[in-house]
Amino acid sequence: MLDQFLLGLSVVLQPDVLIYAFFGVFIGQLIGVLPGVGAITAISLLLPVTFYLDATTSMILLAGIYYGSQYGGSIASILLNLPGTPSSVVTCLEGYPLAQSNRAGLALFVAAFSSFLGGMVGVSILVLAAIPMTVIALKFGAPEYAMLVILGLLAASMIGTGSQIRSFAMVALGIALGLVGADATTGYYRFVAMPELADGISLVSLAMGLFGVSEVIRNASQRAAVDAPALSIRMRDVFPTRAQARSLVFPIMRGSSIGSFFGALPGTGAAIASFMAYAVERRFSGTPAKFGKGHLPGLAAPESANNAASQTGFIPTLTLGVPGDAVMALIIGALILNGIIPGPRLMVDQPELFWGVIASFFVGNIILLMINIPLIKLWVLLLRIPYQKLYPVIVVMICVGVYSHRTSVTDVILTLVFGILGYVMKNYRFEPAPVLLGFVLGPLLEDNFRRTMLLYGGDFTIFLTRPISAVLVTCSGVLIVIGIWSSLNARRIAARS
């Protein structure tokens, strides 16, 4: 395992790869800070850029944006009470009171350092789990894959935010969009309304529309009255005292464990992990009254949790090729567009890529820690950029990015269509993220399902007689029961009140 990790390090430490690792985490931190731009938007925007890079550097760049944004998100939470990312919502609860009582420097440092430790725990678990997971995954045949994809899609719609049935419908819509174009097995054209659609809908169009255009439409004329505080942080105010540092050891350990667990589960991710970590910390604290008033353990635990989760989220993505959430789906999509099929063969066939990406997380977390506090003045300056100065640039980047991908005007128009769709959907409480997940996983599901039926003569019981597949079916069944039960319960509570 150490050998493979060192191989990975040797890949990352090449100057031309390292620069992309740096770019990735830097952009990630930047967009985490910027209000109104999230990791998924930034990754969609940079998707076309990755066609000019090789697969390893693309992955390192895009992944860096993802976990880098977790660091940046806490800065806006602490200084402005504005969560930059969904996973830093709870960071506001303790971070903002700290900033108001003139301890912003301390809060930023604790957030950054807990993030770093959480990230490191997450990477370590990823390294430890990679080989065993791949060994299991290599035993997977078509039935297991089909069931795994179904489990992942169910988990994403049952556990995520919002109504389960709406999310599930959006997963189905995503699968439907993924069907457009020539059938992979028979070449039969499906839903090809115009000749340009013969190759299918482009992931770039869908992602940029759903997450780029729709957000611009929503936010363009909204002005958040944001006044970034004039910060004068002295270096000696930044570090916690010995007693404070000691009080953070267990919260960070608990937060990292919770984060690592929820990150690796399909369907859950950094946001849920940070909420759970905060709730657990509050429950187990001897002084629950201190929470909400700038209590450092309540800041450290969720910060370590969301960063641990954003690293262990790569376990299913890299070893099984099945992404757990929409960001991972985009990263997998980038890999597929680069001509690489994700899955358990990835580690065996492309060890440089596999371990290089993992080692880049290790290096990236160190870079993030180093650029976080020293560049704090830059991040505060960025907080003052109004969205109105940002979005026209985003619009042009979307247009040029989509157009340059396949030199297709149709793709640009489709992006607008998906943008309007994403905007309207969200107005009616349909989340766009499951659409993307369904779009990326749909073809995988269809291919493996049809292959299973072909191999086993149309016998559905095969899903129950093969052990791993049976376990996956059981998990899916449990998820459905939990989903129905919790939504009925929620309605009963709503009806009673």
Place this chain on the structure above:
Amino acid sequence: MANTENHADQNMASRAASGGVLLLAGLVMLFFAWGYPTGTLNQMGAGFIPQAIAILISGLAVAIIVIDLKAPEPERAGPVHWRGLIFISAAVIIFAVLVDVAGLVPSMFLAVAVSMFADHQARPVPVLIYTLLATFFGWLLFLVGLELPIPAFWR
């Protein structure tokens, strides 16, 4: 109570609207997928999965309509950002129409300029200055830096 009754009728339609659109999408999909070869279970045709998914979407849409109608409190759709919708759409369409004909620089210029008016506080002079700057840096990034194979101006 009487108040709720009065609102009930006009609410019915708007409550069922989002699920209704989804149901329509599912049925349209089913209509087209019906003609595709279904095949048999052990030799599935190209139409099997599309038909299954179309039926799934329609079924879920019906369930969503039922849930939305039975919900004690109608959840209101958010406000529509017409300004953003109109100007951003116009900017993207202008870009799409012009980029093949007029080249990257003019289409970027117009896309930025038009999209800036999605903000209701936009004023002509700052928009012009910002647009010129943005177009210049866009040219620098896309054509000089990334060397994208798109002509800068009309051929």
